[in-house]
Amino acid sequence: xxxxxxxxxxxxxxxxxxxxxxTMLASIMHRASGVLLIxxxxxxxxxLLTMAHGHIGYFYGLTWMRSTYGMMILWLVSTALCxxxxxxxxxxxxxxxxxxxxxxxxxxxxxxxAITVVFAVLLAVWL
Amino acid sequence: MSxxxxxxIYRFNPETDEKPxxxxxxxxxxxxxxxxxxALNYIKWNIDGTLSYRRSCxxxxxxxxxxxxxxxxxxxxxxPLEGLKQPIQIRPLPSMVVTRDLIVDMTHFxxxxxxxxxxxxxxxxxxxxxRLQSPEDRAKLDGSYECILCGCCTTSCPSWWWNGxxxxxxxxLLQANRWIQDSRDEATGERLxxxxxAFKLYRCHQIMNCMETCPKELNPTKxxxxxxxxxxxxxx
Numbered sequence: 360x361x362x363x364x365x366x367x368x369x370x371x372x373x374x375x376x377x378x379x380x381x382t383m384l385a386s387i388m389h390r391a392s393g394v395l396l397i398x399x400x401x402x403x404x405x406x407l408l409t410m411a412h413g414h415i416g417y418f419y420g421l422t423w424m425r426s427t428y429g430m431m432i433l434w435l436v437s438t439a440l441c442x443x444x445x446x447x448x449x450x451x452x453x454x455x456x457x458x459x460x461x462x463x464x465x466x467x468x469x470x471x472x473a474i475t476v477v478f479a480v481l482l483a484v485w486l
Numbered sequence: 487m488s489x490x491x492x493x494x495i496y497r498f499n500p501e502t503d504e505k506p507x508x509x510x511x512x513x514x515x516x517x518x519x520x521x522x523x524x525a526l527n528y529i530k531w532n533i534d535g536t537l538s539y540r541r542s543c544x545x546x547x548x549x550x551x552x553x554x555x556x557x558x559x560x561x562x563x564x565x566p567l568e569g570l571k572q573p574i575q576i577r578p579l580p581s582m583v584v585t586r587d588l589i590v591d592m593t594h595f596x597x598x599x600x601x602x603x604x605x606x607x608x609x610x611x612x613x614x615x616x617r618l619q620s621p622e623d624r625a626k627l628d629g630s631y632e633c634i635l636c637g638c639c640t641t642s643c644p645s646w647w648w649n650g651x652x653x654x655x656x657x658x659l660l661q662a663n664r665w666i667q668d669s670r671d672e673a674t675g676e677r678l679x680x681x682x683x684a685f686k687l688y689r690c691h692q693i694m695n696c697m698e699t700c701p702k703e704l705n706p707t708k709x710x711x712x713x714x715x716x717x718x719x720x721x722x
Binding site: 368369370371372373374376377378380382383386387390450453454455456459460461464465468 | 496498500505506554556557558575577578579580581582583584585590591641642644647691692693694695697698703705707708711714715
């Protein structure tokens with residue numbers, strides 16, 4: 360048959376056309392915030408090192424923390440920590456069967472995202 | 487003159503088309519409560535007879551007409567036209583090999599279903615009459631037996647898009663759980679052994695698209711959690 364000898368059949372589109380659902384966003388943000396937290400570990404270690412190097416090192420670390428970049432990165436990593444912790448608890452509750460219903464799966468995603476937004480705003484004001 | 491509904495439909499004919507494209511159609515809203523499948527039928531019977539799609543029962547039982555409708559999977563026959571954002575974009579179920587237009591190759595999907603051995607396995611001698619089950623045990627199958635294997639959940643799952651060759655996907659796992667929960671089945675251990683695998687089961691990252699998209703409002707994510715709990719329980 361003519362159709363069988365020609366090029367392979369196409370794969371239907373997926374990620375490029377699938378509409379974002381809240382639970383999908385919640386799951387992907389969990390992976391993304393996890394990666395950010397790993398990147399934050401060497402940063403935290405570096406800040407600890409500056410403190411251990413006498414008052415000049417301490418002053419250096421402190422200056423960086425109060426700089427625009429420093430504050431932005433600290434804000435980002437802290438927000439990621441807040442999200443990852445809350446959503447981690449959400450996943451644990453799901454694992455033990457507490458939030459198994461369709462409604463609770465959606466509601467818990469909303470709650471976690473709301474907590475993170477409030478935290479991020481408050482932190483931005485405080486920083 | 488009745489109101490016109492605008493649709494954009496994914497078209498691909500392997501014999502004539504280089505690659506897939508979207509084609510626009512306009513369909514009159516003939517009666518209130520008209521479903522998406524009615525619009526497709528209208529196009530096929532009145533505008534373009536070459537438009538290809540699967541359909542059968544027309545009432546959400548056979549599971550033939552799963553499509554991606556405005557970005558979310560669903561059954562054409564039970565999705566009302568009213569309330570859908572226009573132009574209504576209709577594509578085949580995601581991440582599937584397209585045979586023609588909205589028809590996809592379901593071979594791999596049904597292979598994965600076969601892999602979970604979807605039948606009652608029993609070693610004890612056959613009883614004289616039927617195998618009995620208490621109403622409580624029967625109730626454990628609620629939320630599983632209703633699945634019509636339309637494929638909406640499996641093809642909505644990003645984990646399955648990336649690892650569909652090894653991850654069984656929500657539909658097959660919901661069915662696996664249906665037999666694990668069944669009090670009459672005596673192969674629970676073997677079924678769990680089969681599933682205890684980093685890919686077959688544990689590729690699920692609780693994205694929950696399956697639960698959001700299921701046209702029968704079932705919850706494959708919960709079924710997957712049930713299997714994980716059954717696996718944990720037999721270890722302690």
